[in-house]
Structures are given as structure tokens and as C-alpha cells.
Amino acid sequence: MTARSAAGVWCAGIGVTALVFLATTSLVTKTAAQGAAPDYAALIAAPDRSDADRQADKRRDPVPFLKFAGLRPGMKVLDMGAGAGYSTELDARAVAPNGTVYGQNPPDFGERGKAAFAARLATPAMKNAVSVQRPFDDPAPPEVQNLDVITFLFFYHDTTYMQVDRAQMDKKLLAALKPGGLLILCDHAAMAGADISVGKTLHRIDEAVVRRELEAAGFKLIAEGDFWKHPEDARDFTTQRPTGPVNEFELKFQRPM
Numbered sequence: 167m168t169a170r171s172a173a174g175v176w177c178a179g180i181g182v183t184a185l186v187f188l189a190t191t192s193l194v195t196k197t198a199a200q201g202a203a204p205d206y207a208a209l210i211a212a213p214d215r216s217d218a219d220r221q222a223d224k225r226r227d228p229v230p231f232l233k234f235a236g237l238r239p240g241m242k243v244l245d246m247g248a249g250a251g252y253s254t255e256l257d258a259r260a261v262a263p264n265g266t267v268y269g270q271n272p273p274d275f276g277e278r279g280k281a282a283f284a285a286r287l288a289t290p291a292m293k294n295a296v297s298v299q300r301p302f303d304d305p306a307p308p309e310v311q312n313l314d315v316i317t318f319l320f321f322y323h324d325t326t327y328m329q330v331d332r333a334q335m336d337k338k339l340l341a342a343l344k345p346g347g348l349l350i351l352c353d354h355a356a357m358a359g360a361d362i363s364v365g366k367t368l369h370r371i372d373e374a375v376v377r378r379e380l381e382a383a384g385f386k387l388i389a390e391g392d393f394w395k396h397p398e399d400a401r402d403f404t405t406q407r408p409t410g411p412v413n414e415f416e417l418k419f420q421r422p423m
Contacts, residue, residue: 200240200265200314206232209259214291219252226414228256230393231319232275234416235350239326241265241314244298244306244342248319250282251292257317258295270298272328301337302328305342312344318351320414326365336383343421346377349385351376352394354405355413369405380419391416 186419206229237243237260245254248269258267286292298307302325306313316339325332339349356370364370377387399413 178366200238203233203238204260205234206260210255212259212291214289222252226394227234230391231350231352231416232256232260234389234391234393234418235260235315235317235348237261237315239263239265242310242312243267244310244313244316244339245269246302246305246316246339247271247324248283249321250279251286251295252281253317253319254295255286255291257315258292262291262294265294267295268298268306268310269295270300270302272301273299275299282394300301300351301330303331304338305335306338310344312347313342314344314347316343316347316349318349322351322353322354323365323369323371326362326371332379333383336380336385340384340421345423347421349380349419349421350416351380351419352391352414352416355399355401355415357401360401368401368403370401373417376415376417384422385419386422388420389418391418401423 181222209230209232210223235257237257239261240260242265243257243261245257246268248254248271253267254267254269258265262266267268269287271279271283286296287295290356298305300307318339325335343349353373353376354368354370356364356368356372358372358374360370362371362375364372381387394416396411396413399411401412401413403409405412
């Protein structure tokens with residue numbers, strides 16, 4: 167090897183080392199900005215939570231969901247189908263004080279729901295939350311990118327009977343996440359093989375349909391929860407007027423690295 171070639175190899179090695187150092191430093195800095203997982207039970211027990219939210223907790227314990235989602239301070243989160251903001255506030259408390267939560271509702275969301283979300287948004291617990299009024303199939307503003315987590319709770323089934331391009335929606339969700347980012351989706355379970363029409367009639371959806379559609383968009387299923395399961399559910403009644411416990415599935419998808 168000549169002196170010139172040896173020098174070239176040495177310089178290349180230094181360059182690779184520098185790149186590895188910079189990448190590692192960036193990762194460490196970002197991880198440091200995102201704190202350790204909070205005490206989720208303490209967040210739920212916070213005295214400033216509303217009585218209505220505490221009543222909602224009785225239907226399904228939110229602590230296992232927060233643990234499953236792994237929300238931590240400093241994260242950027244999009245909450246799909248935010249409604250009046252119950253789940254948005256859960257997310258906001260978990261990523262505070264330096265994280266941000268975007269609560270998405272469609273532009274044609276009802277006035278009563280808009281007013282309820284606006285009232286919640288004015289509370290101290292929501293100081294790190296932002297209202298996003300955009301369609302389901304184009305949910306994230308251009309500046310909202312590299313999200314850590316997307317939560318999508320009990321609303322995917324509704325998009326089956328709305329004017330929503332679900333294939334486009336799922337691809338947009340994938341694009342809004344950072345590589346390795348997570349989509350946490352929970353919904354009311356329909357019978358295996360049930361037609362998509364049960365989304366409107368029973369407000370349920372076959373878990374296999376959700377998996378198939380999201381995997382087609384490029385998501386990878388990496389975990390399943392069992393904390394809101396009710397196998398005794400006959401799955402033959404509407405979840406809007408339940409006659410017993412409702413079986414609900416919990417799925418964790420990832421945008422590949």
C-alpha cells in the first residue's frame with residue numbers, strides 16, 4: 167500500500183467514525199429530551215381530572231393503555247378521532263411538560279363536540295395540546311412530521327362508513343411517523359369474518375380487516391394487548407347501546423426503520 171492510499175484509508179476511517187459519533191450523539195440527545203416513562207397511575211389519579219373523565223375510566227382502565235403505548239415526556243403524538251378530547255388529554259398528560267399532542271377531528275365534526283374539545287383545550291392539562299381539524303384521509307398538517315406515536319382509539323370502524331379513503335389515510339399515518347414510530351390502535355371487535363358494514367350497524371370491526379389494511383400500507387404489527395378483552399362478548403349487539411361487556415382489541419404497529 168502506498169503512502170497516499172494509506173492516507174486515504176485513514177481519512178475514510180476517520181470519516182466513518184465521525185458519522186457514527188454524530189448519529190449516536192443525535193440519538194442520545196433525542197432520548198435525553200424524552201424522559202423516562204411517567205407514573206401512569208399517578209397521572210390518572212391527578213386531582214384536576216374531571217368527574218366525567220373519571221367515570222369514563224370505569225368503562226376501561228386507561229393505565230394499561232398508557233403503558234402499552236409507552237408514552238413519555240417529550241414525545242410528539244397525534245390522536246386520531248379525538249372527539250371531545252378524553253384520549254387527547256390522556257396523551258397530553260403522559261408527554262408533558264415538553265411534549266406535544268395533536269388532537270385530530272374532521273372539519274365537519276359536530277358543533278357540540280367542537281365546543282367540548284375547545285373547553286377541554288382551555289384547561290391547564292391541555293397546554294401542550296393542539297387542535298387539528300383535518301379529514302381522516304389527510305390528518306396531519308405538512309409541518310407535523312416525525313411523530314413518535316399515533317393513537318387511534320375506537321374510531322377506525324367509523325371510517326368504514328364515512329367518506330374516507332382508508333388506504334390513503336393509512337399511508338398518510340405511516341408517512342407522518344418517524345422511522346420506528348408507533349401506531350396504537352384499539353377498537354370494538356366484530357365477529358371473525360364479519361362484513362365491513364358492521365362498522366355502521368354495530369360500531370365494530372373485524373380485527374383481521376384492520377391488520378390487513380394497515381399492513382398493506384406498510385405498517386408492521388409488533389405487539390398485541392389483552393387488557394380490554396372480554397371473550398364473553400357475543401359481538402352481536404351495537405357498542406353504542408351495549409347489553410354486556412364489549413370485547414376490544416389493542417394493536418401496536420410500527421413504521422419500519
